[in-house]
Amino acid sequence: MKEPKQAPIKDLSELRSYFQSHNVIREYIAHTSKVHSVGWSCDGRKLASGSFDKSVAIFNLERNRLVQDFVFRGHTGSVDQLCWHASHPDLLSTASGDKSVRIWDTRSRKCVATILTKGENINIAWSPNGSTIAVGNKEDLVSFIDTKTYKVVVEEQFHFEVNEISWNNTSDLFYLTNGLGCVHILTYPGLELQAVLKAHPGTCICIEHDPTGRYFATGSADALVSLWDAQELACLRVFSRLEWPVRTLSFSFDGRLLASASEDHVIDIGDTETGEKVAEIPVSAATFTVAWHPSRYIAAFACEDKEAPERKRDAGNLKLWGLPSQG
Structure with missing residues (x-):
């Protein structure tokens, strides 16, 4: 059973007033060292976090709070990024500096596969159709893993700095961001170059597709976030409220809100339809x-x-924001 979908809020002023009464932050101890990556299962019932402490923590969402369920151990290096299967709520993949990718099953609480790769992995993406996991390493090699056999089927070496990787919602295009401020779009599985978008003057750090398939967004070292029309490949608008390199992006379930974060002491929540600020989350680091x-x-x-x-010591905490101030 999925979490029931919240009714999307259409009006910008309504959205703003909603977050004035839904702005509580709860903090949870998850790890003994810093958390690199968090992600929700497709049904919204579980949250996973991967840490420098080599572990993966699984939490259950119970109404408006997280309850720690258990911890996966097995990686011998930092867990740098994780992603869940797009339609299977129990399957999770992790990329680690220990030169491996692991697939975990939260129902059996076991590691179901360990795939050895050629380098220290820094990013991972699971195709929305579930068939392939792509993983990128520090040497700009992207390996594609077949999820039926858990074997690397293709490796593609890029001759530029590859920062983050992503699929479109139909799993037939593969996107990567690079150190020259560009987004490269390749066909999948053919890996033929379709387009190179000059998205930013600075290094293009992160990329995210919205759940409705309308948009994708890129975040850059120039502190800008650009929002793109996924069909037209046209830049629709730029968010410029942050002052530091944009490290991470996320779209709300309805594609309406875009969260972007950096070294700034706020996480910016912008409206994808107008570019205006809806809310901000205060942070201290x-x-x-x-x-x-x-x-x-x-x-x-x-x-x-x-x-x-x-x-002096890194805290291994994660936080939940958007909770009601009453109840």
Whole structure:
């Protein structure tokens, strides 16, 4: 059973007033070191976090709070990025600096596959049709893993800095962002270059597709976020409220809201239809990762927080925002 979808709010002023009464942040201890990546299962019932401490924590969402369920261990290096299967709510994949990708099953609480790769992995994407996992490493090699056999079927070496990778919603186009401010769009599975978009003057760091298939967004070292029409490949608008390199992006379930985060002490929540600010989440340190829930206006995120009182040790906490101030 999926979490019931929240009714989308159409009016900008209504959205703003909604978040004035839904702006509570709850914090949860998840790890013994910093959290690199958070993500929701497709049914919205579970949240996973991957950490520098080599573990993956699984939480259950119970109404308006997270309850830690269990922790996956097995990676021997930092867990840098994770992603869930787009339609199977129990399957999760993780990319690690230990030169492996692991697939975990939250129902059996086991690692169901370990795929060895050629380098230290930094990013991962699971195609929406479930058939392929792409993983990129520090040497700009992208490996494609067949999820039926859990074997690497294709490797593609790029001759530029590959930062983040993503599929479109129909799984037939593969996107990657690079150090020259460009988005490269390739066919899949053919991997023929379809287009190169000059998206930013600075390094293009992150890319995200919206759940409705209308948009994708890119975040850059120039502190800008650009929103693109996925069909026309035209830049619709630019969000310029942050002042530091944009590290992470996430769209709300209805594609209406775009969260972007950086070293700024706020996470910006923008309206994709107008570009205007809807809300902001106050943070006290650089934000590594943010993820909207797949059916509700709540977001999980993790920052580079330090433990009190000395503030020397990294805190392994994650946070939930968008909770009602009453009840």
